[in-house]
Amino acid sequence: MTTASLAASAAGTHHADEARGRATLLDVDLRAKHYGPRRILDAIRFSIAPGEVVSLVGPSGCGKSTLLRLVAGLDRDYDGRIALAGSTLRGVTREIGFVFQEPRLFPWLSAADNVAFDSGRKGRDDAHALGLLREVGLDGHADALPRSLSGGQAQRVAIARGLYTRPRLLLLDEPFSAVDAFTRMKLQDLLLGVARHHGIALLLVTHDLDEAIYLSDRVLVLDADPGRLRRELRVPLPHPRDRRDLALAALKAEALTELHAIHSF
Incomplete structure (x- = not known):
């Protein structure tokens, strides 16, 4: 399969899922x-x-994080329409979760209390919060305060918190940029596992092309000044994926070509 057959232009991406019967x-x-x-x-x-x-990729300042905030309902000052399951979004909804670049945990609350914060209940008394901590590999850390957690563990708590409201869509803004490479790979696989387990969609902002292509079904490349959808790269490879797969490298080359064309490096 050639790289040309793996990549498709952004033209006609709107309602692309309907065209495929999805x-x-x-x-x-x-x-x-x-x-x-x-x-x-x-x-x-x-x-x-x-x-x-x-995944959303593009040069710094092209509006990736701004777009994520609009989808999250954190900013409603725009011209257009954003809909979830056919209903126009008019603000923050429990059906959309958000994981930030930094964990943003409350330092005085335990891991379980941070996960269950949305409910106002004690995490130790919340089976759902405890179950999510087990799912992200933090069984036994329910009472741990954020200061006692590693960076990777803190971001696992943040992922569990993002899943707490049982969202249909989880938004992630460069969620693994602050951890080392090996922790990052582990968290990427963890994220895919919990997304499949809960049946939720992911919309991810990242500057890491390897991450975007490894995780995604599609990578959307944004141009800058103003931010526009320049190209869509499809990743028609089944999960689980092998990071050494040459097809992933070919798609990364396609993405690099697009980013080079818009002078992002």
């Missing part, structure tokens, strides 16, 4: 997003199917 979970039709007079995002249209993993 339901749409998230539908983004963003005409524009401004900060004052500056146009940050322009004419971005894409959809995500249930259980699909999609």
Whole structure:
């Protein structure tokens, strides 16, 4: 299979899932997003199917994190429509979880209490919170305070917290950028495992092309000034994937070509 057959242009990506006979979970039709007079995002249209993993890559300042905030409902000042399962999003919803670049745990709360914070209950008394901690490999750490956790463990707590409300879509903004390479690979596999187990879709912002291609069903490449959807790269490889697979390397080369064309490095 050639790299050309592995990659598809962004044209026609809107409702691409319907064309393949798949339901749409998230539908983004963003005409524009401004900060004052500056146009940050322009004419971005894409959809995500249930259980699909999609990554956003592009140069710094192209609006990737801004786009994630719009989908999360944290910023409602834009021109366009964002819908979840056909219903227009009008703010934050429990059906969309968010994992930030840093764990952002409350330092005075235990791991279990951080996970269960949304409910207002004590994590030690919450079977769901304890189950999520077991699922992310932190069984026995329910009473641990954040200061006693490694960076990777703290981000596992953050992932468990993002799953606590049983979301249909989990948003992640460079969630593994602060950990070492080996921890990062372990967390990537953990993320895929919990996403499959819970049947949720993922929308991920990352600057790591290896991460984007290893995790994703599709990689969306954004241009800058303003941010536009430049190209869609499909990754038609089954999970679990082998990081040494030459097809992954070929797709990374495609992505590098696109990023080089927009002078992101």
